[in-house]
Amino acid sequence: MLRFLDALWGTVTVLAPPLFLGLLIAGILHTFVRRERITAHLGRPGFRSALKAALIGVPLPLCSCGVLPAAIALRKDGASRGAAASFLASTPQTGVDSIVATGGVLGWTVALAKVVAAFVAGVVSGTLVDHLYRNMEPEEAAGPVSCAGSQHTGWPRRIWDYSFGTIFRDIYRWLLLGLVISAFIVTFLEPGTLSRYELLKGPLGLLAALAVGIPLYVCSLASIPVAAALVYAGFPVGGALVFLMAGPATNAATMGAVWKSMGSKVFWSYIMSVVVVSLAAGLVLNSLDLTIDSQVLHGQHGAAGDPVGTVLGILMLAGIASWGVRDIMAKISSGSGRGRRVVFSIEGMGCMSCVNKVRDALRNLEGVIGVEVSLDDGRAYVRVEDGFDADEAVRALAGTGYRGRVISADE
Secondary structure (H helix, E strand, O other): OHHHHHHHHHHHHHHHHHHHHHHHHHHHHHHHOOHHHHHOOOOOOOHHHHHHHHHHHOOOOOOHHHHHHHHHHHHHOOOOHHHHHHHHHHOOOOOHHHHHHHHHHHOHHHHHHHHHHHHHHHHHHHHHHHHHOOOOOOOOOOOOOOOOOOOOOOHHHHHHHHHHHHHHHHHHHHHHHHHHHHHHHHHHOOOOHHHHOHHHHOHHHHHHHHHHHOOOOOOHHHHHHHHHHHHHOOOOHHHHHHHHHHHHHOOHHHHHHHHHHHOHHHHHHHHHHHHHHHHHHHHHHHHOOOOOOOHHHOHHHHHOOOHHHHHHHHHHHHHHHHHHHHHHHHHHHHOOOOOEEEEEEEEOOOOHHHHHHHHHHHHOOOOEEEEEEEOOOOEEEEEEOOOOOHHHHHHHHHHOOOEEEEEEEOO
């Protein structure tokens, strides 16, 4: 048990500094880069739009479930099918937060390889989609979907809210899962254990990483400690790179949603691009015969002499605990059976930041017991008691930039 805790703490102290730096950079980009300028460059089908979409997608910190509504929103804002597919394929496995954390934990060669592979996967996917749709009538774009939010608060608050109130809140469960899995691998596998299996050093090792990564949901940040633990146990670096790409970019739930919302051609181009490019990148990385001294895998390297890592590690665990307690209490409240349920249809949500704003706007109203907001179906499920006013809720939503209406209510 002590060895497990030591491995867990070592992972935390090494991952925390690049994680916080990456979150901060992500918040700055979100605050100062206007979305209108992004969508203006993606409307014309072809290689250039796919290229631009990949360039935009690589630094954005969106996981596979968060990138889908963002890609749909880009499409509805007028982006071409290929640009949406390129964005979908290039975004989830990278992000500035993930890039910085990968560099800090696994080295900048692996981080650069991940960035290049994600970019290539996006361009290939987008170009292929536009080629497949080249003889079809242009699809009429829907009205714009805005990611509403107040611009009246100061920029430091907006950076903080997005970095730690949106991104960190969205990933904390998967981050904790990745930390625990990494600690288990380090605890029960001695260094280099897997290196004795020669089959793992060739294409079979890459396919094994792919087989694990495709169905598994793990965000790009949470995949880093798992990949690092695999390298520690003797897994080839190329296989770890395949896992870093396939884990965040694909999972069973997201793949079904992509098929349903964007069509079979986008789905297959997205999946095949990620699979082929990640395998090719893994082969290249294996050929370099890299040696990685990943200090995330050695508790004594992390916790002993790094006060910055220690402080930020404590803050990271406190943040995970804080959001965990809040979400558990919200679940208990919303599922307690008290009061009655009112369901709202919400128009204008395009990302997890939108979900958090809708949740907070409703949660603060009189008579509200609990709130659950679904980005997938655009609905808010509110458990209420005496004193709740549905019209006041609609006005509160409008005040934050979203249009809401009651579609069902218990008597």
